Amino acid sequence: MLKRPTIFFRLRAALARHPNAIVLGSIAFSVIVFGFALAVLVQAHQDTTARAIENADNLARVIEHDITYTAQLTDLSIRAAVDGAQDADVMRLPDRLRRELLFDRSTTASQYIGSLLCLDSQGKIIVDSTSAIPRRVDLADREWFVVHRDNPNLGLFISRPLHSRLVPGEVDLMFSRRVNHPDGSFAGVVVAAFRLDYFQNLLSGVRLGPGGVITLLQDDGHMILRYPNDGTAVDENFAGRKNFERFKETHETSFIATSGEDGEERLYNFRTLDKLKMIVIIAPATRYVFADWTSRAWYIGVVTALLIVGLLFAAQLLSVEFRHRLEVEEHLRNMTRIDGLTGLSNRRSLDDRLMLEWNRSKRSGKPLALLFVDIDRFKGYNDTYGHQAGDDALTAVAQAIARNSQRPGDIAARFGGEEFVVVLPETDRASAAVVAAAIHAAVHGLAIEHNGSEHGVITVSIGVACTDTEEVADPLALIKVADQAVYRAKASGRNQTSMAGPFGGAAVTT
Template sequence: MQARQDATARAVENADNLARVIEHDITYTSQLTDLSIQAAVDGAQDADVMRLPDHLRRELLFDRSATASQYIGSLLCLDSRGKIIVDSTSVVPRSVNLADRTWFTVHRDNPKLGLFVSRPLQSRLNPGEVDLMFSRRVNHPDGSFAGVVVAAFRLDYFQNLLSGVKLGPGGNITLLQDDGHVILRYPNDGTPVDENFSGRKNFERFRQTHETSFLGTSGKDGKERLYNFRRFDKLKMIVIIAPAARYVFADWTSRAWYIGIVTALLIVGMLFAAQLLSVEFRHRLVVEQQLRDMTRIDGLTGLSNRRSLDDRLMLEWHRAKRSGKPLALLFVDIDRFKRYNDTYGHQAGDDALTAVAQAIARNSQRPGDIAARFGGEEFVVVLPETDGAAAAVVAAAIHAAVRGLAIEHNGSEHGVITVSIGVACTDTEEVTDALGLIKVADQAVYRAKASGRNQTSMAEPFGGAAVTT
């Protein structure tokens, strides 16, 4: 955007410089023309000069016309009735009455008008020629209207002035009077001389907002141009320099495409790199989660380990205290497991531990239930929102599932691997904290073992024991 603004600023500056040069040249040439007119007016108001023979009077009135621009077609002195009385192109004035011309009537009706520049007019004296008429009033000694001195200024001057200007494809220059009447369009696009721009969108925007430069769309050909306006206050003219926007922003457009493509490639590269980084981060998160799980999962049985059990049990304990709902804990111990290891070997023992752990896990699958390996052949199951009766049902299901494994154990009085279970609940009087819950349940396991194993022992609310099979 900054580059586009810079391109606009450069184009506006170039257009303003060109407009200043055009204004200077036109103003200077107009001043020379006016000097010739003013000299003729001074002579026409001198009675002695006007009594001279025609050829002397002509030379005296128009002797300065040679110093004016070569584009002055003719200088005329008219009387109060519009008749030519002195003609710079002929000793004998042409017999044409011009009293109906605007430049004549305006001086007749406005004594203090000064220099007047007409609209472009088809010359009545030189058919086919279009001129701007520069004129001044001539007065009698008493101030009354005596006639007009007028100079016909050919439009070829403006064409030649602008002929070397290069605005690029689609650009144009318009010279017009401040009321909107066109003097000249360059290059010629068919706009007729004296066409009025008053009411056109871009011209009215300049007149109403006083913006001297802006981007606008031509109402004639629909092209976007950078319009630059400059007013010639002395001559009441306006020049509009309007290069095509495509030409003004050609270099910027190519740079913008280059920058845009490079930026797009950088963005794509960054997105690709970000995607790779995202994949790497996701992979790291997975690995980290796996590592965290490894630190909280028992590697042999797949149940939660002791560390995870402690954290979850503490959480559920506080939750139970806040909600007032019961919390039950099962302490599960495999019967005669040392004998099993001694008889069948440690590998068979590991397999048996895994099988029992899965049986326990299958019967504690509610959301919030926690099955964990406490250590060795001991397991703990935490049952949130569960009272003693419901916990006994879960314990019975675990007994059945373990017996259903039918793992041979000749060192056990039951012939297969079995478990002893101790159950404790938060309504037990001895339980005052989470660790107390484990302690009470562990004591209940010892009672179950003492009663013959393969049993569940319930820790009663008042410290008693009930042994069930």
């Protein structure tokens, strides 16, 4: 029950300081609502992106598995032919038997292989899987032939897409291996023409939505296939294109970017097929990926906007009604002697009481001490945590000060902003230092977080002035001396008490 008046008092004090506090509070609440809605949408966007990336990665894995498996079958056929071609007994057989023996395993991959050829060291076809009589074509200038001739240990080589010299209009990837003589010298090449129709059939059942594309590249950027086909030429080189270079340079496997070809924004997902030196790119259009999210964002945005507009309109009506009451209360508050926020004496009351105690000290000859208390780095606290939190901190510090200045005659007052003054009648320098230490401990014990402070919590710097050590002409001069001591305390590191007087203002850590 005791907390209700305090909360009500703080609310009234806040309204007193800010006549439009209801509207400001509604705006603040609206910002919170907007921020919450925005956070929900951002999280939903991130979740949608993550799901799309996961789906693309799963699809890429399936494609990788199928292509790798098929390439292995093709390579097995090539290896079998190489083994036979390196066997002198096999090569002495009649053409028909030799052909059947060399290519007996090619039936395993026959649906993908256009033709399987065995060439001699001059690039002439000596065994042809599709013809009993080898076709007379000189293939010695082909890249796949040259690299095997010049590199004994190359192993399986996969060429760029090539227009076939044997079948007009057909485009193939050439899978090839070197054939050696018994002494290791170059004897020729076994090559399989792998039709691009395979990749087209593999991807024909994939649906990425409007604007989505799948691209299969070799790791140097040469295109093998693009699905759906947008007219891009086979073997076109993607090296130098912005999105491909971004993948090569940063190794980002997923990112959103705009295509330089058609201007479509897509979610690009790259997967490297290391064994085959290929790259598969799954790139659904973002307008398809985020279609559901966009609809939800519009719905949430409209509802949030209507809520905020309604709230602000109601707040404005309420503030008009409340403003009249605030004007009356403001007049009454100005007539009081209590600070509306902290509950301490206000400046007017301080001036009157300080003059009274000053005159009494002069008559009695007893010392009068004054503490000037300043909250450390309070502007930074307000900037970081907001003015409402600053008001709460001021109130908490004020109460801590008040609890440690409760003797009859003591007065704790808010001097202005984050500054407070404590008047201690009949108190000498040493006793004032004790009170200052108690205030330090009480404020530090509040443990109010302040990341902008070197101490991590709200602290105060205190300047102490006392008539038993200072020659001052009037109460204002006593305040000035204490204020100067505060600056020395701050200069020495804050969270300290600086004693004015014979010690030359040296800061004393409390």
